[in-house]
Amino acid sequence: MTRHHYSIALTATCILLGVIVGVQYNTVKQQRLSTENQRLSEVTLALNQAQEERDALQKQKEALEKTLEEYEEGTYSGVEIEQLRQFAGLTSITGEGVIVTMNDSSTNMGGDRNAYLVHAEDLLSVVNELNGAGAKAVSINEQRMVGKSAITCAGSIVMVNGVRVAAPFEIKAVGDPDVLQSALKFPGGVVDSLTPWGIEITIRKEATVTVPAYTQTTIGEEDLKEEEE
Structure with a gap:
């Protein structure tokens, strides 16, 4: 092979390698964007589901408010009042249960960092799963x-x-x-859906868990306090 032919072959090889590298880069970039879009789609779906469950909780709240109104009319005993307070979250509850810790992903994959953070929808999904599994009380960072x-x-x-x-x-x-x-570790459940994104989730079973009382003013709360006095 002459020097001229060698130069042509070398140039062609370099061009081919450049094309291959470019194609691989674009492929990886598209895969990463597709993955991030999938995460955002999952968050949107979770938000829609959470909103439906929130509406159901809103109906429960309205039923509770009606019950409290009945209390205000003097139709409930002291024991029933205490039960109402517990149901409304106005008292702390202690018992066996679980403590779930969720943290942002420590993985640095580039792209949209928000895809690797714990969002409100993720927290709401966990809360809904716990409530659906019969939790008597739930709190997030001491917020009932x-x-x-x-x-x-x-x-x-x-x-x-x-x-x-x-x-x-x-x-x-x-x-x-x-x-x-x-309920949280059920195949295809909330833990499985967040793990691929590097979201750190730990679940500890505890013999004693204390969930604090709700600290905001609610309908009938002042009346309940006056009745206790």
């Missing part, structure tokens, strides 16, 4: 979840009951530890 509670976020800022909370998120739930843990 009740029928009127709201979990919202703007970017990386998460608000629970109007209070700003930040990762790591500690979710406490009082109830049967085995049932609560199984």
